[in-house]
Amino acid sequence: MTISSSFDQISKELAPIAQQAGQLLMQIQQQPQNTHKKDDGTPTCQADTAAEAVIIDALRQRFPDIPIISEERVRDTNIRSLFFLVDPLDGTADFIDGGTEFCVNIALIENGRPVASVIHAPCLEKTWLAGETVCEVWGKTTEPHHIATRIALPERFTALTSNRYGDETTERFLNKFPLAERQRISSAIKFCLIAEGAADIYVRYGRTMEWDTAAGDLILTKAGGQVMKADGTPLLYGKAESNYANPGFIAIGDRALAQDILPELTTRI
Numbered sequence: 001m002t003i004s005s006s007f008d009q010i011s012k013e014l015a016p017i018a019q020q021a022g023q024l025l026m027q028i029q030q031q032p033q034n035t036h037k038k039d040d041g042t043p044t045c046q047a048d049t050a051a052e053a054v055i056i057d058a059l060r061q062r063f064p065d066i067p068i069i070s071e072e073r074v075r076d077t078n079i080r081s082l083f084f085l086v087d088p089l090d091g092t093a094d095f096i097d098g099g100t101e102f103c104v105n106i107a108l109i110e111n112g113r114p115v116a117s118v119i120h121a122p123c124l125e126k127t128w129l130a131g132e133t134v135c136e137v138w139g140k141t142t143e144p145h146h147i148a149t150r151i152a153l154p155e156r157f158t159a160l161t162s163n164r165y166g167d168e169t170t171e172r173f174l175n176k177f178p179l180a181e182r183q184r185i186s187s188a189i190k191f192c193l194i195a196e197g198a199a200d201i202y203v204r205y206g207r208t209m210e211w212d213t214a215a216g217d218l219i220l221t222k223a224g225g226q227v228m229k230a231d232g233t234p235l236l237y238g239k240a241e242s243n244y245a246n247p248g249f250i251a252i253g254d255r256a257l258a259q260d261i262l263p264e265l266t267t268r269i
């Protein structure tokens with residue numbers, strides 16, 4: 001498990017697990033939802049826990065020795081250098097509203113960073129995965145293929161933000177850029193769109209949790225992008241002491257932008 005090449009294989013094993021959960025989510029979305037708000041004010045419904053059960057069962061069978069931290073109910077206590085972070089339904093509000101952007105996120109974390117991950121968006125029929133060398137999208141009608149970020153160009157510079165959760169610092173940050181386009185999108189597919197070269201930046205100073213970002217962090221990083229805190233360092237995972245909350249972050253496709261422009265901008269927010 002410490003051999004890095006095996007992370008490619010693990011990412012390919014995680015994909016069908018996320019797809020199985022996604023299939024269940026699609027079925028449940030057709031039924032009436034019992035929704036309620038969690039302590040953090042975000043919604044949940046029976047789909048979150050049903051999808052979580054499927055994923056946890058599969059991970060425990062295939063990887064019995066690896067502890068799991070999952071959004072809804074699972075908090076293994078023996079978290080060591082290697083563990084899974086699971087968001088069985090990312091974009092729950094979108095799911096409840098009948099949207100198509102929700103996804104399933106699974107990431108394997110080693111020493112604070114993701115090393116194998118998958119994001120599956122069942123309505124979009126797309127699965128993105130990353131390991132040590134693998135960084136692919138799988139579509140229903142297309143062959144699996146490698147994905148890569150695009151160069152940032154002013155005439156098409158596109159920012160992605162959350163569709164439902166905004167904050168003033170993110171707005172101040174984005175106001176410093178001459179944006180060609182801005183799209184509001186639910187769920188971690190924001191990372192995947194940048195990884196595919198369909199957008200350029202995703203800024204999020206509002207609250208997110210580690211399971212919201214770990215899988216997308218690796219996919220975007222392996223596609224050539226960068227995900228970083230305001231000080232330019234990578235996001236770290238496994239922060240039990242902060243209840244697995246993330247600090248603010250900036251995700252970009254073109255790394256040259258990070259090196260040249262972002263450090264100066266972030267100090268002025």
Ligand SMILES: Nc1ncnc2c1ncn2[C@@H]1O[C@H](COP(=O)(O)O)[C@@H](OP(=O)(O)O)[C@H]1O
Nearest residue numbers: 040089090091092162163165186187188207208
């Ligand atoms: N106040 C808050 N506390 C914790 N997490 C929050 C939050 N507000 C938003 N989030 C996180 O933001 C995610 C959705 O953001 P977006 O719509 O941009 O994808 C939610 O994922 P879930 O849907 O998995 O709960 C949730 O984890």
Ligand SMILES: [Mg+2]
Nearest residue numbers: 071087089090
């Ligand atoms: Mg969730």
